[in-house]
Amino acid sequence: MNGKHIVTVYLKELKDSLRDRRTLISMIVIPTLIIPLLIFGVTTVMTRVMKQAHDEATSVIVINGAGSPAMVAALKADKKFRVIAPTDDYKQLISDKKVRVAVEIPKDFEASLKSGEHAVVTIYHYEGELKSGMGAGELERFFRAWRDKTVASRLTGRGLPASLVDPFDVKRENVAPPEKVGGNAFGGFIPYIIIILCFTGAMYPAMDLTAGEKERGTMETLLCSPVSRINIVIGKFLMVLTASVTTIFLAMLSMAASAAIGIMSLGGSARQLAAGAKAAGNTIPTIDPLGLLGVVAMVAPVAVLFAAVLLAISLFAKSYKEAQSYVSPLIIVIIMPAMLATLPGIELNARLALVPILNLSLVCKEMLSGVWHWNLIMLIFGSSCFYAGVALAFCVRMFNREDVMFRV
């Protein structure tokens, strides 16, 4: 190995890549602008849509309401509901999303309640439809309150206290510190985003530096120089790694900045929110900085693994387009184990510690929630380094294969 040659190749690739629009977009524009915009944009839209759906009065059809004027009047008086004239095709109207829900009550509901008979109220809704589901929830709340009122009046009628059917209260108290709450809440999401960014950041330079060079005819020019292939590989590999690490770094920086700006722009309301949450006994989740540092350390060998694998696979392609068709499906291969780790019940153990990507997601989740299993951390770091080393060796081997370099 010749350090001077490696640096020469690396610096040239860096300069070349910084002048490539595609690499710049994937390395700088996407992590700094698109991802925060996407995350905050989607969150804002989702919150707005949910709020709108929540605030909007639920359209409801009451079947057999004529026999229960008091209950229908109470329903009409409730601002949460908009009572629609009953029709026979109420199921169709719900399916067509013209009405959110319908409720069927017995014909003589109020009379049977007075006589102490047991009655059944049926709520018709459209499973999986957000607004219909919310409407059904609101109706349940209304009828629960109506039932409680009925119970209370029956108890009073018999001279019994209301506490007879409500002998005790259940209360929840959180013992987890804020950073652990944050770790549990974001622990699955943060490594997931980092893994994807680490991969996409490396993707375009890896293709450009190998298949792209082959396509443009510069690979042969480079191979004519008196530089050992290993130096060329390491120089190119370092560039791909730089792109990958820069993407992660910029994304994290940008997300942190966006979060800070978001909190600052909320100003007083954010403070009120925090105070309100504290008063209510809830904790505002935060991220443990030590956990984040741990995540960065664990991502490093995986970034090496991605850079080497992407470089080797792209090298096999004759053109940029061919490389894209090899590399793009790999995103699914990366996403699946990363997603698996976000599922509840999948816990880190020695066997899973050897599964690449899944092990990283799991250990990051633990580190962010303040759990440090040092034996497993060492095992994961070691195995990740081993995989990265194998991938890099494979990459060098591919560069030395003339059937790969001069594939016709």
Next chain:
Amino acid sequence: MIEASHLTKIFKDKKRGEIRAVDDVSFTCRPGQIYGLLGANGAGKTTTLRLLATLLRPTSGFATVCGHDVATAANEVRANAGFLAASTALYGRLTAREMITYFGRLNSLNDSEIKARLRHLADELDMHEFLDRRCDKFSTGMKQKTSIARTLIHDPAVMIFDEPTLGLDVMTARSIVQFVRECRNRGKTVIYSTHVMSEVEKLCDVIGIIHGGRLVAEGTRPVLQERFGEKDMEEIFVKAAGGEAALVAALNR
């Protein structure tokens, strides 16, 4: 000096089986001489030159460039040779100066050496005007001049040209031919592959006719004329290849 002895390169193809792209080829190319490798498309010219430039490894036989074995001392061979082919392109996003400087550094020259050599080459090839412009904006002539400067930055003793005029306009092709001649006049060892008969006639001191991977005839122009009883280079080439039918069969293979 280039020496090739029983040089053979076999490719394995899943559909076509074993392909002997270069088959037992031996020749010597001396300093101050242009050795022309003449052959039809697919005859084995590019593979032979890629073997000499150490881009490919020989299956058997051996070759030396400036005394260095292409199989065991590839880096030394490349340090002593300049390879220019239609397939050796420029980095479009770099300027001509950056491109040439990069290859100077890869050839282990220091910055002051590169600067001096670059000035000399830019003078010689009249490149000053576009030296700091990006290569992807160049005309074919500018590209070719930059490629030549890239090949010559380390002042190699051996020059390997693989169909360097392929697809070029007349004026650019003429300047390349002139440049190859100058390389010979400076005492460099030059090997030049082409399928253009006129270039062979104009340039080459020794001609090797390659067909089906084998060197079927070799000698100076008068020697070949005498051997095949023909004056015209094209007729000599067709006869050496075994007639028109053999050439057509080889092209269809």
